Amino acid sequence: MAKNYIKDLHFVVFFIFLSFFSENLTAQCAGTDSQKVICDIENPVYQYVNLFDLLGGSPVPGGTWIGSSQQGLNASTGILNAQLIRGGGTYRYTYTAPATSGCTGSKAVVTLIIGAYVGVGSEATICNEDDTFNLFTAFDSKVMGPHTNGTWTTDTGQPATASIKVGEFKTKTTLHFIYTVPAVLACSPNEKSTNVEVTILIAPKAGKPEDLTLCGTTDLAGYTNLDLNDQLTDEDKGGTWTGLGLTSATDHNINLQEVFDTNGPGEYSYTYRVLAVPDNFICEDKEATVVITLEKRLDFTGATITVDKDICESEIATARYTARITQGSDNIPNGEYNVSFTVSGPSSGSQTITGNFVNGVLSFPISSSYFRQVGKFTITVTGIVSTSSKKSCTDIFSPFATDLNVYPLPSLNGAVLTADPVCQNDTALIHVNASQLSDGIYSITYNLYGDNLSMAETAILTVAGNKGTFEIPGNLNARNGLTVINIISITNITNPSPQCSNSANVIGNLTVNPLPNVTAVKITVNDDCLNEQFTGRISGLGNLTNVTFTYTISGSNSSTIQTVSLVVTNGNASFPIPLALLQNSGSTTISGVSLTNNVTGCQNTLQNVSDNFLVNPIPVPPTVNPLSFCKEEEATVANLVPNGNQYKWYNSPTATTALASTVLLQSGDYFVRETSAAGCTSEAAMVVVAINDSPAPVLNSDGQNFCGLKNPTIADLSNNTNVPSTVVWYDAPNNGNLLSATTPLIEQGRYYGFNFPGTDCFSSEYIEVTVTLTDCDNVPNDFFVPDGFSPNGDGVNDSFVIKDIEFLYPNYTLEIFNRYGNGMYKGDKNKPAWDGMNYEKSGIAGGVAPNGVYFYVLHFNKDNKPPKQGRLYLNR
Template structure:
């Protein structure tokens, strides 16, 4: 509605004037700007306000409208505005854009719309129940008329500003709230306020329940007089109770032990009901759920897994386990069964299965059993599917083993028949059968070659991959080579069988030929290994010789097993048979071919040799050296060509004279003209060394402000009085105590005690001069410098800051804020040249005032700003 009629007449006369007298009116296609004021926005006529009618001039119809203030209610095609859709009083601008036309200088015009404030009409009643928790105060307005503007403020009865949505949970009674919207210039002279009354009815409180789950078998001794009110909180008094075991609606005490005894396990619901005394609030009921469960006892139960298999059945085998109840009957029902399978592919799994007539069968995934071995299946828990787990069922040692037996493999095994004589049993050794488990096996073998016999059988016992069996003498009639081939092997316990193809050659030889046999022994020193050489063994390869000693040394019959090469074999005569010096005779008594097990007695196969005495071991004394002198074996005494030095009593090779000595035991022997060597004499050699210095914790850290020296570095070691310092670990220069320390300088410390040896080890120390936490952090920042090249004050530098704040950065700007220089510990001095792109010709900073920003970058210390003067 137009409130100012005079303004309207002025707009109308102005429009007529322009129409009659202006020759340019047709150049303004959108018309001229207009305005309208709508104070009584609640009037229903203001739901349809034509903005086009408020344009001045002669606007061309058919254009489009836009709301410049994003207000609601505008039809952009018709220009019809629903003023009641606007949420707040105030002035809003709308723009009309005329359709494109030739000769239009202006194709847009604006209409200003002023909307008066509206505080709304409260509804007659606002009554709520407190259990609705929240209430929107705008709900108290009459919904049949226009809603109040939303830019107002709510206040409670005390004048405190509140949100439009309030909590009513703890309210009870009548409450007043006022709603105030701000005035609009041209319509209102003061804020508009309306008041609502909210009545809140307190809802009955039946409380919050705490449910209870118990094991009826073990947990009910303390629940013979359970007061159900202890399972509620926040309830109103004088409510009524219902449920099994409730003796009256006013008596909340129940006996759970008796209930369990009478009714057994189950879920019991007890309701507490509180009546409402007002129709606005309903009655309230809170249920308390008590679950009583029974513990199951699987004592004496058994489990069987079906079935043990052989290795070749792994890919196709399936498995199942059956649990049979023990002393206690298990109710028929569905159960969760948790079991564990051991082994490399083992794991824990829970499956769902049913007990029927005291038995429960469940499958076990074959993926657990993918290799040979013994797998333990252990039941860790059984619980009814509908159980809440209040009871821990009794399960003791409910487990069993499933075994996957390996096939008997002879892969890589070696079949070695021992040579025999004609018509004698032959022992065949089976070795390297590493894939055969210890146990009993039946084998089937063939004999081919010099003798033939197919399909022969034998029983063997394997231990540690080895066994043996006998080829009967009746199969070794002909001399020569018989091939023994095992074709099949079966484990007599598991029944697992496998094919085989291992073969070995059995040699059946005649008696050995001894026509050219002889023995020879050289002269030896006492206690030295004495070697006897037997020749004339022909084609024999493996023999056992029996012999005796006579003369200076006597023995009973001795034997030696020999390997023959090119008709010869050597063996060592045991040292305990040669305890005397002088002449000794050796006589060969018997020769046995170990391959054929054939032997022959010998006569007149002898030799004579001499055992020479050994010198007395040398007389020696302990020796000591300094490690840095690098003393060698050549420095040991006694010395001379007849003496040899060794690293141990049993060492065979003497030490070279150039070997550098270490602390320890050394042994010296003397050699006679006959080449006999004495017993070793022990010489204890001590190679002394001073302990290298040890740097104290953080001993490398100094403050450069204190001008530390080598003496200070020495004081930071455990041997300050005897440590000496060099500038290199080898061929370095000795540094005096007054030598100043440098940042990141490397120093090498040795121990040089007044009495003793110079240390062979050293410490390397890299010095840091930034540990200035224990000194005042003060320094001088110059306020100017003169970079004129006279050698005095030619650069701007902050002395000693690198020790206090090693990570500092310095920025310098001219008075226009242009960067001139950025510096740090590696670039500490500004020489008055511009290093930033500030546009200064030639990069030379002119005389004048500059500004610096110093970033300490330590201990969260804030940057420092200041000014300096440059004067060339």
């Protein structure tokens, strides 16, 4: 009991150690925490700090970083630009190991203590026109900038901000500031300070300009000596002027009349420039520009307007109108203008639009909404003003106008159309009675429907007293029957441009005495087999209902003229060709001779109405021989000979449905027909089919029982059947492996036997045999039981086993005990070998059995034979 307690204690200690060691291993994935103090952060080496290299232990690479400040940190590589951190202090960066096996959730922290850095103060010179100035830009830019967590004061100790206002200074001024950052105790107990000096220079003033606008045509008499200085306020004196008409650098007087006369109207710019003082290299020179606009009075005398275009009433909905204004004797400058105009007539209105004069012409669209009625309209231009004009001049302008006409459409509403009957191909005279049509000459467009069909034909209609006539040419009356005449449009060609057209819908009928129309007649005969019924099919008979058709046969077959009477349905008719005319196989031609309309008696000769067709021969019956198959082959119709796509198999000589290729064959008669490529089928040929089989083997009585001591084989199993010389054995009934005669039999092995007589068929049935190897007679009273074994893994005598006992005593059991009577092992034929391990739950704990003497008890469990006891020695 004490031994067991000690073992359990050792196990608990080992488990605690293993658990602690495993947790420690997981923590090591991210390494261990570390700390680094950086007091000289301005050192360039701290632009590149590898946080991973600062971790303790053995961290696993590939993780991610996150810090209390992300400034300058690459979260994936752990590379930190520490100089981007904008204040001294303590910063912590946490590394999370990658989620590999055993590393989930592992973290370690690198702590950086960064000393305060105040930067290198410097001097700055700026211009007051900048309005504000950031003191941080005054530091020496060649070194690292200061930490931004400091404070600013003036040199007198007053608080200040980094952004100072400089625009309010009017004289040159120098300011002094002190910048202080708080201490970081790990580097220094004292805060750090530096000085910054800012000198503010004053920018020059060019003044505020006042622009001037004048009419150059009428207003320049008082501006022949304009002083440009009068156009400025609040400027520094001593500057210089530049611009058209000035004669020197000191000149500031201009003759505007001369400028206008020489250069014409326009905007003229005059620039005043003031230089900064000589010692001021910071502020820029300043300029102010006075713009003088000189305009010209425009003269629109003689200007004209045209509008495209006069239209017909039918165009009202879709018409678009463009007006074109052309200048008069005075040239109008190119540019953008506002044009005002009015429209008067059946409807009226006014509008102002914007357009461009280009080379004396201004074009603009006029809305079609003004011209929605038939009548005469007047478009009057009431004003033209340049959009860029400042209206300093009064233009010369008088309204001018043009006319636009919307003409009415000719009308055939209520008109009546009649026609005199004609024969085919004759000219027809058509009468039109039109009460709403004025006298004149018109062009009409008409369509023909019915037996004659023609579209968009034209004719001249002469009207007098509301009555008119026109002709339809004979070539349009080529077909007999009723032709519908439909006038679809009319154009008044007596009117000036445009000659307005109108749609019409006047309908009348024309009767044309018929001739059979044979232009579309065709005859077709399909290829077929000899002795089959051939049919002639005629199409293109139009509206004929009863006809007589004559034809001849030529080629491989020939005939005299044949005549048939046919009833026509929907322009088609058919008739059987007598079998007596088609006695030979080969290419044959049918040719139409004439077609007669049985209703009117009119006949027409047929030209090129023929068709070639084949009279295909019948194949001879296939040559066949009797066929036999083994049953186990599971032969189907696909295995019959002859085979191929041209052969079809049947189960009777009169059957019409072919057998599927997958149908299993049975002994009996089958019939085959051959079909040629042309689809002709031969008579049936009969094939006798025999399905053969061999009887399955029969197992002798108790033929499955053997004694394993004799090492029986497949050959012994074969000898226990009624056909030992022809039986074959497999390890499975389907897709099994063939077993050789020397294959040893195994206990409870299953074997499948088929009869294979050689030249005969393999049997389709089989026998299944389950072998037993325990049928042993004359069991010896004693047999060899080993007295020891050596389970040391050398492959020799590694287990304790009693050879062949399973054949003699198949229900035996074996027990093994140690010298204390504790069970070590219990076996039978399914567990025959002891390998020197303790498998019993009672007695000592499981594990390796030590060297020594052990005892066995063998229970035979057969024939009331008493158990056998003995000893054995285990030596590793």
